[in-house]
Amino acid sequence: MAAEPALGCVCLTGPTACGKTELALGLAARLPLEIVSMDSAMVYRGLDIGTAKPSALVRARVPHHLVDIIEPTDTYSAGRFARDALAAIREIGARGRLPLLVGGTLLYLRALREGLASLPRADAAVRAELDAEGRALGWPALHARLEQVDPEAAARIAPTDRQRIQRALEVHALTGLPLTELQRRGAAAPPLTIATIALVPEDRAVLAQRIERRFDAMVAAGFVREVENLRARGDLTPQLPALRAVGYRQVWGHLDGAYDWPEARRRALVATRQLAKRQLTWLRADAVSERWPADTPGLETKFLGRIERFLAHAP
Numbered sequence: 001m002a003a004e005p006a007l008g009c010v011c012l013t014g015p016t017a018c019g020k021t022e023l024a025l026g027l028a029a030r031l032p033l034e035i036v037s038m039d040s041a042m043v044y045r046g047l048d049i050g051t052a053k054p055s056a057l058v059r060a061r062v063p064h065h066l067v068d069i070i071e072p073t074d075t076y077s078a079g080r081f082a083r084d085a086l087a088a089i090r091e092i093g094a095r096g097r098l099p100l101l102v103g104g105t106l107l108y109l110r111a112l113r114e115g116l117a118s119l120p121r122a123d124a125a126v127r128a129e130l131d132a133e134g135r136a137l138g139w140p141a142l143h144a145r146l147e148q149v150d151p152e153a154a155a156r157i158a159p160t161d162r163q164r165i166q167r168a169l170e171v172h173a174l175t176g177l178p179l180t181e182l183q184r185r186g187a188a189a190p191p192l193t194i195a196t197i198a199l200v201p202e203d204r205a206v207l208a209q210r211i212e213r214r215f216d217a218m219v220a221a222g223f224v225r226e227v228e229n230l231r232a233r234g235d236l237t238p239q240l241p242a243l244r245a246v247g248y249r250q251v252w253g254h255l256d257g258a259y260d261w262p263e264a265r266r267r268a269l270v271a272t273r274q275l276a277k278r279q280l281t282w283l284r285a286d287a288v289s290e291r292w293p294a295d296t297p298g299l300e301t302k303f304l305g306r307i308e309r310f311l312a313h314a315p
Contacts, residue, residue, distance in 0.1 A: 006191045008314035009089050009099035010307055013038065014199035014283070015276035016104055016246075017210040018294045021052065023199070024102045025062060026300045031307065034063040034092045036085050038103030041245040044072045046230060049223045050247045052214065065092075072242035073235055078111035085112050086190050098307070101194070106282045113194060113288070119182055120174040130166045130173075139165055150178035156282075158274070163241060195310040197303065198283045199294040206295075211272045215247065215265070227251040246271040 012020050024035055037043070041051040045068045054064060065088040070076055085101065085108070092099040101109070134142055143159040146168055153168045171179040201207040227248060230236055236243060238252045247268045254264035283289055296302060 006193060007086075007089055007093055008193040008310070009036070009093075009101055009195075010310055011038070011101035011109065011194050011196040012199070012303075013101075013104055013106065013109060013196060013289070014294065015201070015207065015279040016272060017207060017214050017276070018199045018201055019210075020102055020104070020199060021054065023300060023303065024100060025054075025058065027100065027303060027307070028062040030300075030304065031098060032096070033098040033100045034065065034088075034095075036088045036092070036099055036101045037064060037066045038081070038085070038101045038105050038108050040076065040081075040105040040108065041242070041248075042067045042103075043069050043076045044074075044242045045070070046072055046226075047242060047245065047248065049218050049221050049226045050251070051245065052218070072230065072240060075241050078107045081105075081108040082111040082115070082190070086192065089192065098311070104279050106279060106286075109194075109196070112190070112192065115190065119171055119179075123170060123174055126170050126173050127166060130169055134162060134166070142166075142169060145169065146172075150180050152180040153178065156278075158278070162239075163244065193314065195306070196286075196289040197306060198286075198289045198291050199299075200280065200283060200291045201294045203295075207276060208273055211276065212269055215268055215272065218247070219265075223247070224251055224255075227255060231255060246275050 012024055014020055027033060028035065039051065041047055042053050043066055044051075047053070053067060054062075058064075059067065066081070066084055069084075089099040101112075130142065139162050140159040142165050143154060143157065146157070146165055147154040149172050150168055157164045157168065159165075168179045171177075171182065175182065201210075230243070230248075231252065238244070238249050238256075243249060243252060250264050250268040250271060253259060253267070254261055259267070283291060290306075292299070292302070
């Protein structure tokens with residue numbers, strides 16, 4: 001069988017609210033490109049305002065891929081993203097256009113770059129047992145257990161991240177091996193060259209202000225009503241991965257009467273800042289990404305030059 005031809009794409013990443021979308025759309029006005037979303041929440045239909053999803057008008061002008069592809073009752077994984085993104089990159093390249101990955105879900109980027117190890121399928125009995133323990137003991141207690149069996153995974157997973165703690169402990173229970181070790185073994189990486197540029201704010205206080213302004217703009221645009229409509233469907237719960245996206249779970253809790261609006265807003269902003277901190281930590285440890293100050297003057301022109309250099313040496 002003949003080897004698959006090598007592919008190339010450019011990736012624009014960085015922490016939430018750093019200006020990725022604005023830059024990507026500016027580039028799209030000057031280059032024949034199509035955007036492949038690398039956002040774990042934009043895949044869900046009905047999650048629009050709180051994910052800062054590009055409008056239908058914008059998507060009609062600039063083709064976007066991996067947006068609105070599943071229902072919020074479904075689950076999307078890094079492995080599925082790697083397959084879907086690779087297919088989109090092939091299709092875009094075949095049309096003679098540039099695939100531009102845009103988003104901040106860095107686990108997806110790693111999966112696309114390196115491939116993923118073959119991991120055991122979800123086991124309902126093991127998950128039910130872990131869920132029961134999480135309810136009884138609290139997820140920080142299960143995170144402490146994860147620190148004992150897989151300290152590397154525990155270091156990159158927040159003590160309140162139920163979904164990822166559960167998966168790491170589930171894999172260990174089913175295989176007797178740390179998730180980190182299985183991931184390190186990896187799978188064959190796709191024949192893909194990615195030029196990755198990360199926008200990194202130099203001033204955390206400025207990023208925090210951007211996060212606050214963006215959240216308040218979402219609320220003004222109808223974010224609370226959007227969550228009300230999701231609750232009214234009757235088939236969604238805040239435990240679903242889609243509804244655990246930052247902002248959604250805090251607004252849902254407010255609508256459930258767990259706390260008032262000022263507290264919901266505070267929690268949403270704290271969660272978003274924590275997400276940005278995790279993204280920045282990941283990027284600092286990533287030896288492959290080029291880290292550019294997010295407030296660089298002439299950023300769009302500089303990025304265009306980087307794309308030109310990439311295309312000159314692309315497969």
